[in-house]
Amino acid sequence: MKRKGILIVVSGFSGAGKGTLMKQLVRTYENYALSVSMTTRSPRPGEEEGKEYFFVSREEFEKKIEQDGLVEYALYCDNYYGTPREYVERQLEKGRDVILEIEIQGALKIKKKFPSAVLMFVMPPSIGELKKRLEGRGTESPEVISKRLKRAAEEAEGIEQYDYIVINDKLEECVLKMHTLILAAHDAPVRNKEFIENMKKELEALC
Amino acid sequence: MKRKGILIVVSGFSGAGKGTLMKQLVRTYENYALSVSMTTRSPRPGEEEGKEYFFVSREEFEKKIEQDGLVEYALYCDNYYGTPREYVERQLEKGRDVILEIEIQGALKIKKKFPSAVLMFVMPPSIGELKKRLEGRGTESPEVISKRLKRAAEEAEGIEQYDYIVINDKLEECVLKMHTLILAAHDAPVRNKEFIENMKKELEALC
DSSP, X not given: OOOOOOEEEEEEOTTSOHHHHHHHHHHHOTTEEEOOEEESSOOOTTXXXXXXXXXXXXXXXXXXXXXXXXXXXXXXTTEEEXXXXXXXXXXXXXXXXXXXXXXXXXXXXXXXXXXXXXXXXEEOSOHHHHHHHHHHTOOSOHHHHHHHHHHHHHHHTTGGGSSEEEEOSSHHHHHHHHHHHHHHHTTSGGGOHHHHHHHHHHHHHHO | OOOOOOEEEEEEOTTSOHHHHHHHHHHHOTTEEEOOEEESSXXXXXXXXXXXXXXXXXXXXXXXXXXXXXXXXEEXXXXXXXXXXXXXXXXXXXXXXXXXEOOHHHHHHHHHHOTTOEEEXXXXXXXXXXXXXXXXXXXXXXXXXXXXXXXXXXXXXXXGGSSEEEEOSSHHHHHHHHHHHHHHHTTSGGGOHHHHHHXXXXXXXXX
């Protein structure tokens, strides 16, 4: 089967460790490309332009929307977040799997638009551990932590629509796990339509 | 996540090498149990009772149906084929993944009844290779081969409903592939309902 690049959408609770996992995945295996989102929110301390996000103005973002220059976008807490189309399409054409970090609504939109996208939901080994990680950062107030837990409860409602659950316990094991899940996903019929169509034609020709 | 046994349904074209693959899979990895089907067809030369099939009379088979003693059954070319329930359930309870070889209609029935079943479709690397394998057995007439190719064309219509396509090129590689696909399937939400439900409850309790 000719290997085509696919979209890998990673979601998960705040504090589940998605960012670290994705960076490590791209660093460890050759075939991945990490998509960088565009946002209108302000950079947090330490965030770099083009690394965590492309930081743009509301006008620039809305222009991108008009030009159909985004694979998906969403408004979240009064800020836009979106995936620039050009980078994604170029990498897929090269046969690379493109990793996107998107929250649940965006992930489900992607799945509708690209049925061959793989949706992975990252979770900490337990909810106790999730709470501990959120508190452990030491950067957020109890109110923010409580808000994130509520948000987690909302996101949990959509987990059934994901392809895979990934438990982030030990980083290296989890990265290997994600990699094997993505390899497995490549063998689903929805990601091999051309191969199946060709095979059907050949079979019919023989009958 | 507590690991529960799941049903693995293997289908594929006659001549794709399903039987050899499944036996090798069960021999190589510990956690699998191979289900033996029950049939009313006569044994072929070399087939042993309880190995390829349990060979029973039509009366015995219909009694099993009445007792709800079969996970699924089908009438195919005037003969009954079915999966005895008791063995399957006992193995699943032990946490083992149970491998069943079932043709496409039966496989889709299983998926409806057990949404957590994993459906794998085994194919030769090419249709040319399929034809060669069917001819190469040397045991079948051209009419039978032609009939099987027609049957293959019919079965190909349902491939989209399977979870995974497995290309049987090199036996050892293919067995490893099946194993990793099954491991991946264990991480789908549909096979972790209890885990997800518990997590949701814990999250709600915290909010």
